[in-house]
Amino acid sequence: MVLPAAPLHFFRADAQEIRAGAPEISIRNPAGVPDILGISWTSHDYVNHLFGPESRQSQDQTVRLDRIFAELFDYLDKRIGLQNVLITLSADHGFMNVPEYSASRNLDAGRIDPDKMIEATNSALSAKFGDGRYITAWWNPNLYVDYKLIEARKLNKVEVENVAQDFLRDYPGVEAVYTRTQMEQGMMPNTKLAKQVILAWHQKISGDIVIMNKPNWYLFGKPNTYASTHGSPWSYDTNVPLAMYGPNWIKAGKYGDSEVVDLARTIAFILNVRPPNGCEGRVLSEALNRILPKPDGSKCRPSSDCACSARQSPSQGARFSGVTSIAIIDASPCGQMTFLVNEWNRLFTDAGFGNWFADRCKEAGVPGRAHGLRKAGATIAAENGATTRQLMAVFGWDSIKLAENYTRAADQKRLAESGMHLLAVEEQNGT
Numbered sequence: 001m002v003l004p005a006a007p008l009h010f011f012r013a014d015a016q017e018i019r020a021g022a023p024e025i026s027i028r029n030p031a032g033v034p035d036i037l038g039i040s041w042t043s044h045d046y047v048n049h050l051f052g053p054e055s056r057q058s059q060d061q062t063v064r065l066d067r068i069f070a071e072l073f074d075y076l077d078k079r080i081g082l083q084n085v086l087i088t089l090s091a092d093h094g095f096m097n098v099p100e101y102s103a104s105r106n107l108d109a110g111r112i113d114p115d116k117m118i119e120a121t122n123s124a125l126s127a128k129f130g131d132g133r134y135i136t137a138w139w140n141p142n143l144y145v146d147y148k149l150i151e152a153r154k155l156n157k158v159e160v161e162n163v164a165q166d167f168l169r170d171y172p173g174v175e176a177v178y179t180r181t182q183m184e185q186g187m188m189p190n191t192k193l194a195k196q197v198i199l200a201w202h203q204k205i206s207g208d209i210v211i212m213n214k215p216n217w218y219l220f221g222k223p224n225t226y227a228s229t230h231g232s233p234w235s236y237d238t239n240v241p242l243a244m245y246g247p248n249w250i251k252a253g254k255y256g257d258s259e260v261v262d263l264a265r266t267i268a269f270i271l272n273v274r275p276p277n278g279c280e281g282r283v284l285s286e287a288l289n290r291i292l293p294k295p296d297g298s299k300c301r302p303s304s305d306c307a308c309s310a311r312q313s314p315s316q317g318a319r320f321s322g323v324t325s326i327a328i329i330d331a332s333p334c335g336q337m338t339f340l341v342n343e344w345n346r347l348f349t350d351a352g353f354g355n356w357f358a359d360r361c362k363e364a365g366v367p368g369r370a371h372g373l374r375k376a377g378a379t380i381a382a383e384n385g386a387t388t389r390q391l392m393a394v395f396g397w398d399s400i401k402l403a404e405n406y407t408r409a410a411d412q413k414r415l416a417e418s419g420m421h422l423l424a425v426e427e428q429n430g431t
């Protein structure tokens with residue numbers, strides 16, 4: 001099996017080329033290393049399609065891939081130093097077991113033949129609306145409807161879709177069926193499965209009737225092209241590894257509730273760049289170190305007195321601080337009330353939030369604490385005419401005394417301002 005090694009050779013060639021590359025690349029990248037490099041280890045897909053994930057061939061391939069990774073990481077360590085590298089590893093899908101293997105374990109499993117399914121659906125539609133080839137094609141997992149034929153025969157498009165849907169719901173191996181009209185008009189059921197279908201469906205390029213196979217049922221092109229396949233909403237397909245390594249950025253640990261789409265958003269966050277358009281993931285802030293790497297690779301907690309943040313302009317510091325706050329808001333649960341959560345996904349204590357906020361102020365190179373913000377807010381509100389009761393409600397104070405400090409100070413300021421002209425008149429009179 002030579003396939004898994006191929007990407008490693010490409011990677012080495014790529015790194016080599018950059019090192020010996022054009023002068024402008026060398027100037028901008030004196031270390032001669034790629035900034036971001038994506039490698040697809042596609043052999044895993046081929047082997048599992050051909051033999052299935054429970055096969056000896058798949059196990060053999062996985063062991064070999066593991067050795068290739070060891071070789072790659074060793075190469076990176078010698079070339080760049082692993083402390084300077086952020087590595088992420090994930091997959092675009094998992095794999096179902098070979099249906100015959102599942103059936104041998106007494107699971108409901110089998111293979112769907114799309115051509116036979118089209119034929120049977122057309123027979124059902126012909127019986128209702130007159131002879132015709134209403135379904136013209138199949139591409140996983142969509143059926144394509146001939147809407148021109150429906151129009152020419154002055155049939156109701158929704159009625160035709162519904163008859164096809166009713167028929168297919170009872171077809172062997174089919175779990176659920178959704179129509180174009182349902183998806184375009186927001187008439188999908190409120191289920192996880194329907195939400196997954198919507199995420200995978202595109203109005204312009206997807207088909208008109210979407211079929212979701214039952215777990216362990218094969219649905220892909222011709223039924224016997226491959227031993228196994230993927231592309232379903234079931235956990236054997238969607239539950240994939242999501243690993244990150246990079247001691248300068250990633251906090252060691254095992255974390256739950258993450259999705260592959262979170263990777264792009266997290267990398268964008270680490271690089272301090274805008275996430276890709278259409279990015280639906282969140283920043284995996286629970287897995288990120290709060291310690292930033294210095295340019296020389298050593299670690300430090302950023303503050304106004306450390307060398308690395310001294311090199312940042314205040315605006316850069318403020319931007320970093322802003323992004324961090326958004327990450328915390330993103331990670332916080334939303335319901336009737338919204339609370340800020342800490343890096344362990346628990347509610348902040350008063351003191352904990354105060355300390356966190358003070359750290360962010362230091363990073364941004366500005367003086368201040370969260371308490372200072374409350375004081376400033378209360379002062380502004382009182383000067384704008386807020387009553388003691390209003391201040392108590394806004395800031396959650398039980399005691400009227402605290403609120404009166406602000407209203408009294410604001411009253412005094414207002415009275416002094418309105419009385420100043422009296423002083424001026426007296427001066428004019430020479431007294």
Ligand SMILES: [Zn+2]
Nearest residue numbers: 045046049230
């Ligand atoms: Zn594949």
